[in-house]
Amino acid sequence: MTSHRRRTAPRWARLPEWATLTVWAATLLMVAASVARAFTYPPLGSKDEPAHFDYAVLLWHGRFPVFEDGITYGTTFGVDAPVQWVSQHPPLYYLVLAPIVGPLYDGDHALIAVLAGRMVSAVMAGLVVLATAWAASRCFPGHRRLPGGAAVVTALAGMLVQQGSSIYNDVLFVVFCALACGVAGAALRTGVGPRLLVGAALVGAGGMATRLTFFVWLIAICAAVLLAPTVRLGRLPAVWARLLAAATPGLAALVAAGWWYVHNKQTTGNFSGRHAQWGLENAGRVERPFLDITFDPEFYKSLFGVYRGIMKPADPTQWVLMLGPIVLAVVVGLVALVRRTRSGTALPVRRVAPLGWMPAWLSVGLVVAMFVAVTLLLVVVEIQYVTGGGAPITRYALTVLPPIAIAMSAGLTGWRWTSGVFTALWIALAVVPYLTLVDLHVVGIVPHAARVVQVMFVVSLVAMVGCVVGAFLDARRRPEAPAAVSRSGAPTTDGTAADGIVADGTAAEDTGTDTPAAEDRADGRGDTALLDRTD
Numbered sequence: 001m002t003s004h005r006r007r008t009a010p011r012w013a014r015l016p017e018w019a020t021l022t023v024w025a026a027t028l029l030m031v032a033a034s035v036a037r038a039f040t041y042p043p044l045g046s047k048d049e050p051a052h053f054d055y056a057v058l059l060w061h062g063r064f065p066v067f068e069d070g071i072t073y074g075t076t077f078g079v080d081a082p083v084q085w086v087s088q089h090p091p092l093y094y095l096v097l098a099p100i101v102g103p104l105y106d107g108d109h110a111l112i113a114v115l116a117g118r119m120v121s122a123v124m125a126g127l128v129v130l131a132t133a134w135a136a137s138r139c140f141p142g143h144r145r146l147p148g149g150a151a152v153v154t155a156l157a158g159m160l161v162q163q164g165s166s167i168y169n170d171v172l173f174v175v176f177c178a179l180a181c182g183v184a185g186a187a188l189r190t191g192v193g194p195r196l197l198v199g200a201a202l203v204g205a206g207g208m209a210t211r212l213t214f215f216v217w218l219i220a221i222c223a224a225v226l227l228a229p230t231v232r233l234g235r236l237p238a239v240w241a242r243l244l245a246a247a248t249p250g251l252a253a254l255v256a257a258g259w260w261y262v263h264n265k266q267t268t269g270n271f272s273g274r275h276a277q278w279g280l281e282n283a284g285r286v287e288r289p290f291l292d293i294t295f296d297p298e299f300y301k302s303l304f305g306v307y308r309g310i311m312k313p314a315d316p317t318q319w320v321l322m323l324g325p326i327v328l329a330v331v332v333g334l335v336a337l338v339r340r341t342r343s344g345t346a347l348p349v350r351r352v353a354p355l356g357w358m359p360a361w362l363s364v365g366l367v368v369a370m371f372v373a374v375t376l377l378l379v380v381v382e383i384q385y386v387t388g389g390g391a392p393i394t395r396y397a398l399t400v401l402p403p404i405a406i407a408m409s410a411g412l413t414g415w416r417w418t419s420g421v422f423t424a425l426w427i428a429l430a431v432v433p434y435l436t437l438v439d440l441h442v443v444g445i446v447p448h449a450a451r452v453v454q455v456m457f458v459v460s461l462v463a464m465v466g467c468v469v470g471a472f473l474d475a476r477r478r479p480e481a482p483a484a485v486s487r488s489g490a491p492t493t494d495g496t497a498a499d500g501i502v503a504d505g506t507a508a509e510d511t512g513t514d515t516p517a518a519e520d521r522a523d524g525r526g527d528t529a530l531l532d533r534t535d
Contacts, residue, residue, distance in 0.1 A: 018137035022148030025466030026155040027129045034122035034164030036456035039449040040439045043114045044078025051085040052167045056094040060102025075110040088273025090260045092209040093169035117167040124171045125164025129154050131178035136406045139185030139367050145474045149409030152467050156430040158309035159394050174398045176207035180217035181402040184224035188366045191230030204249035205256035216377045221249045276388040285389030293383045303392040309433030325411035332414030371403035420472035
């Protein structure tokens with residue numbers, strides 16, 4: 001009998017399973033929407049963008065910004081600033097922009113320099129979509145529709161579109177937040193190996209070299225590595241490997257960015273570099289008690305209005321877009337739990353070292369707990385910020401956009417038979433705030449701006465159609481057989497499974513024994529969350 005082997009593409013040429021049509025269409029949507037917004041909004045039209053632009057040009061000339069110096073490299077357009085608002089931020093984002101905007105500014109092309117910087121931000125916004133989809137696949141590796149849904153709801157987050165259309169370091173910061181979410185989720189779900197640890201170190205270093213607020217995710221990464229079901233670092237004893245791995249992201253962040261926070265301490269008297277007293281004396285800011293802010297509904301409405309676009313704050317559309325899918329996710333999870341309870345099906349249990357027997361629901365629960373903890377920590381940080389005279393600025397909530405997007409996607413895609421319809425309806429509603437961000441007939445100092453906006457708007461609409469088509473295609477995809485595991489239930493050791501990744505790019509199991517989890521793998525569901533079992 002002649003055997004026929006199916007030809008497969010080389011590993012380097014294969015896209016990971018999470019990179020579906022939905023994800024790529026959502027990425028295109030984000031980039032197109034950001035460009036459309038970039039040509040709609042006046043260049044350097046906000047009070048912070050001139051300072052961010054000035055920071056990048058300063059670095060190109062080998063200098064760091066100084067708060068009291070104000071704007072050193074100004075333009076004949078845009079707004080001015082009495083001080084250098086963003087001098088406290090670490091320099092990574094501006095190092096990326098400096099070789100692009102610096103030469104253009106020096107060549108007397110300031111307007112082109114600003115637009116070029118905005119295009120860099122648009123690309124970074126697209127990376128946020130990809131990183132969030134990847135994070136969803138690592139946090140809940142068995143849910144094949146989850147990455148696409150997370151990508152879609154990320155791409156239509158109006159506040160992220162605004163950051164992707166401006167020169168703000170927030171957009172690169174959110175890329176690192178999404179990567180951190182995926183790294184921490186992978187550690188909790190599939191264990192830690194050398195490659196994942198290197199990734200954790202790089203993400204920790206990059207995040208802290210972009211914004212101080214990243215420390216909430218740095219804590220999450222270190223905690224996730226410490227609690228990971230397995231930690232494999234060569235021949236190091238298990239306990240020492242775990243402690244070393246948990247400390248590595250923090251040490252990497254200290255090496256990469258610690259010097260900057262020492263610089264802040266030396267120049268401003270505090271590690272954050274904040275000039276709270278100046279704001280109180282010159283910007284009309286007022287201090288508020290911690291508890292007053294904690295129980296003030298307006299604080300939360302302002303902070304979490306990431307789907308508002310530029311609609312009126314009282315418009316309920318933004319809350320339907322965000323809270324509707326999250327409530328639906330809770331319903332999906334409860335229905336799955338009730339079904340499992342009634343059927344008497346046991347949750348899969350697997351042996352992991354050195355934590356002993358770990359139910360699958362526990363690893364899922366740790367990921368969910370991480371989402372909640374990071375969000376609560378951010379809220380506490382922002383309350384403390386507002387007590388000193390700051391404002392609950394919406395873009396600060398982008399720190400937790402990845403877990404919010406994953407939770408929303410769980411609601412939209414939790415049931416395979418409704419996944420496409422729910423996603424399509426959500427996109428249709430999300431167009432409402434999106435329309436407030438673009439002006440198809442804009443008139444300003446940028447030549448042919450209206451034509452660019454029109455073209456990018458059409459591209460964004462085509463991308464939305466792609467998202468809808470992709471969502472329905474994702475709903476038709478049934479789980480495939482998992483990657484090969486050894487007879488003992490352990491992943492094959494081909495050099496990839498050691499880090500929780502098998503040859504086809506999907507997450508490897510973190511089990512070393514034949515358990516009910518192995519039986520669950522037979523139906524293609526793997527060690528997924530309760531939400532993954534509602535098909």
